[in-house]
Amino acid sequence: MDDNQIRITLRDYLIKEVGLEDSLADDQSIFVGGLLDSMDFVGLICFIEERFGFQLSPLEVAVEDVDTVSSMAQMISTRC
Amino acid sequence: MRHSLIAAALFAATAMLLAFMPEVSAPRLELTVDGTRYADTRAPAQGAELTLLIRPTVAKEQRLDLGFTASPSARFYVDAAPATPTCAQGHCHLIVMANDSDVRVVVAASHTAGDATVDFRLDALRVIKQRSTTPLDHSTWWFAAIAFALVAIALQWLHRRRALSQWLLVGSAAAMLLWLQPAFSVLLAVFLVMSHYLGTRGHGSRLILWSGIGAAVAILLGFKYGAPALVSLFANPGRFPLALPLGLSYFLIRLIDTQMRWFRGECKDVSLREYLCYVVFPSTLPAGPIHTLPGFIEGRLERITADDRRYGITRMTLGLLKKFVIADSLLYTPLFGAGGLLDGVVAAGVHPGIDVVVLLCGAFLFVYADFSAYSDLAIGAGRLLGYRIPENFDWPVLATNIRDYWRRWHMTLSGWCMRNIYFPLLLKTRNPYVAPFAVMTAVGLWHALSLSWLAWAVHHGGAIMAQNLWEQRRGRRKQRQRAELTWGRALGIPATILFVAAGHAFAQIHDFGLATQLYGAFWQSLVELPFTLVG
Numbered sequence: 108m109d110d111n112q113i114r115i116t117l118r119d120y121l122i123k124e125v126g127l128e129d130s131l132a133d134d135q136s137i138f139v140g141g142l143l144d145s146m147d148f149v150g151l152i153c154f155i156e157e158r159f160g161f162q163l164s165p166l167e168v169a170v171e172d173v174d175t176v177s178s179m180a181q182m183i184s185t186r187c
Numbered sequence: 188m189r190h191s192l193i194a195a196a197l198f199a200a201t202a203m204l205l206a207f208m209p210e211v212s213a214p215r216l217e218l219t220v221d222g223t224r225y226a227d228t229r230a231p232a233q234g235a236e237l238t239l240l241i242r243p244t245v246a247k248e249q250r251l252d253l254g255f256t257a258s259p260s261a262r263f264y265v266d267a268a269p270a271t272p273t274c275a276q277g278h279c280h281l282i283v284m285a286n287d288s289d290v291r292v293v294v295a296a297s298h299t300a301g302d303a304t305v306d307f308r309l310d311a312l313r314v315i316k317q318r319s320t321t322p323l324d325h326s327t328w329w330f331a332a333i334a335f336a337l338v339a340i341a342l343q344w345l346h347r348r349r350a351l352s353q354w355l356l357v358g359s360a361a362a363m364l365l366w367l368q369p370a371f372s373v374l375l376a377v378f379l380v381m382s383h384y385l386g387t388r389g390h391g392s393r394l395i396l397w398s399g400i401g402a403a404v405a406i407l408l409g410f411k412y413g414a415p416a417l418v419s420l421f422a423n424p425g426r427f428p429l430a431l432p433l434g435l436s437y438f439l440i441r442l443i444d445t446q447m448r449w450f451r452g453e454c455k456d457v458s459l460r461e462y463l464c465y466v467v468f469p470s471t472l473p474a475g476p477i478h479t480l481p482g483f484i485e486g487r488l489e490r491i492t493a494d495d496r497r498y499g500i501t502r503m504t505l506g507l508l509k510k511f512v513i514a515d516s517l518l519y520t521p522l523f524g525a526g527g528l529l530d531g532v533v534a535a536g537v538h539p540g541i542d543v544v545v546l547l548c549g550a551f552l553f554v555y556a557d558f559s560a561y562s563d564l565a566i567g568a569g570r571l572l573g574y575r576i577p578e579n580f581d582w583p584v585l586a587t588n589i590r591d592y593w594r595r596w597h598m599t600l601s602g603w604c605m606r607n608i609y610f611p612l613l614l615k616t617r618n619p620y621v622a623p624f625a626v627m628t629a630v631g632l633w634h635a636l637s638l639s640w641l642a643w644a645v646h647h648g649g650a651i652m653a654q655n656l657w658e659q660r661r662g663r664r665k666q667r668q669r670a671e672l673t674w675g676r677a678l679g680i681p682a683t684i685l686f687v688a689a690g691h692a693f694a695q696i697h698d699f700g701l702a703t704q705l706y707g708a709f710w711q712s713l714v715e716l717p718f719t720l721v722g
Contacts, residue, residue: 139602139605141590141591141594144590144619144655144658144659145613145619145620145622145623145655146619146655146659148613148619149613149617149618149619152613152614152617153617163614164614165610165611165612165614165615166393166396166447166450166451166611167391167451168451168614169447169448169451169453169606169610170605170606170610
């Protein structure tokens with residue numbers, strides 16, 4: 108799966124499942140910026156692990172890695 | 188569920204530990220009645236003159252509440268000056284200030300009233316507030332200001348030479364630390380060099396990570412709680428004219444943040460010079476903001492322009508005005524000064540009323556003005572030294588709910604907690620309730636290992652959990668990105684201010700029993716106030 112497809116998958120999840128607006132930008136801070144609460148975030152993490160087939164380790168992943176669609180896509184593409 | 192149970196058990200164990208931990212800061216008491224020493228200071232006593240000697244055990248400025256019953260005609264003297272306790276229904280309170288020296292409270296029979304003896308019984312001695320004092324006097328401050336000015340002036344020419352300017356900053360901070368506390372400076376230097384050597388060379392080693400974090404926490408606890416004489420050097424922001432509080436807590440949590448980055452393979456190429464400059468950067472060393480290593484490197488200005496100098500001086504002037512005029516003169520003195528509102532509320536026995544609401548809302552405003560003034564000074568001084576320092580506050584008094592408040596208050600600490608506690612715990616436990624509670628507990632105990640701060644953590648952590656639950660029950664909210672002001676948000680502003688103010692009962696009052704009493708009185712006042720006003 109290329110970087111663009113990963114972005115589309117993540118945006119799809121965030122808009123349809125979490126309820127963020129269609130105008131969500133790829134570099135918009137969603138966690139630190141307060142668009143996701145803890146419950147949403149746990150859901151997002153479970154979605155990433157299930158969809159892309161790897162485990163996120165608490166010490167190896169930084170919050171910046173999952174704070175925007177772009178950073179998530181980059182982090183996922185290096186692990187897939 | 189399993190993680191919630193583990194977290195609850197850990198929290199209960201911490202509470203038990205704090206509840207049964209001996210109160211190290213409580214002063215010792217000696218009671219003498221007509222020249223005879225009494226073994227039991229709480230026993231009923233009778234005599235022509237009683238002397239209660241209060242002997243402080245820590246190098247802190249303490250405000251004490253003496254609760255007692257005494258003959259109505261008794262006269263009181265604190266260090267030979269006449270004093271008047273506040274009495275109601277036979278029970279009295281006397282507020283006394285204790286610094287490093289003993290305080291002598293004399294209770295004497297009134298000969299003019301025809302009494303030969305006086306009855307006295309001490310019920311309680313409670314530490315209302317305490318703050319660390321430092322051995323830095325005004326002349327030391329003066330020399331520190333001159334040293335800062337010289338370094339800032341030298342940097343106007345040297346800043347473009349990166350290595351030389353950074354060694355100058357490290358050298359000036361090291362000289363200050365060495366002058367104040369030689370032993371600690373040596374320990375710190377060894378620790379910093381070792382942590383850089385191991386951290387930048389270890390490839391994802393958990394042993395190095397946990398050793399580094401463990402050593403940082405051990406140094407923090409050891410110096411903060413193990414060496415009372417040294418504690419005074421590393422106080423939290425307090426009263427500005429007396430202290431240059433060198434924030435041990437602040438640079439140790441910078442170390443932890445960096446250790447975590449090195450473990451993940453980030454910033455491995457940072458030089459020892461740049462790392463030392465980041466950790467001991469003079470403007471943020473005393474009280475933050477807590478910048479990150481990448482933020483510090485990116486925040487270095489190419490050159491210090493006239494605009495930067497103007498900005499730095501303006502921001503520092505604003506900080507000084509905020510500190511001396513708003514925080515100290517307009518808020519601290521009437522609220523917490525000798526004979527201020529706090530003394531009045533405690534001496535009256537802490538009853539619900541408008542004064543309790545004013546006290547705690549004022550406490551919130553005081554801490555905001557005081558702490559943001561330190562941040563203004565740090566940001567302004569940082570710019571003069573050639574660095575952009577991150578903002579620490581974003582109008583927390585306009586927060587519309589408690590989560591919004593924590594995004595606006597002490598933002599660099601919130602960011603640190605988000606990166607190093609909240610996020611790893613959320614990933615580890617997958618439990619959206621454990622992480623916020625753990626963050627608040629860590630922040631509370633970072634301030635002080637006391638039941639009052641643990642209760643403060645429950646107050647804030649519980650509110651964040653409640654907000655999470657409430658929002659989940661309301662269902663998914665669409666259009667989260669929109670931040671327009673609605674009636675709900677507008678009402679949320681005063682509600683958040685009142686909620687945060689209530690928490691200041693625990694943040695401001697050292698004695699847990701008294702803090703709880705004040706907390707209860709605050710909420711009761713808010714419930715009764717509308718009826719009182721209508722009535």
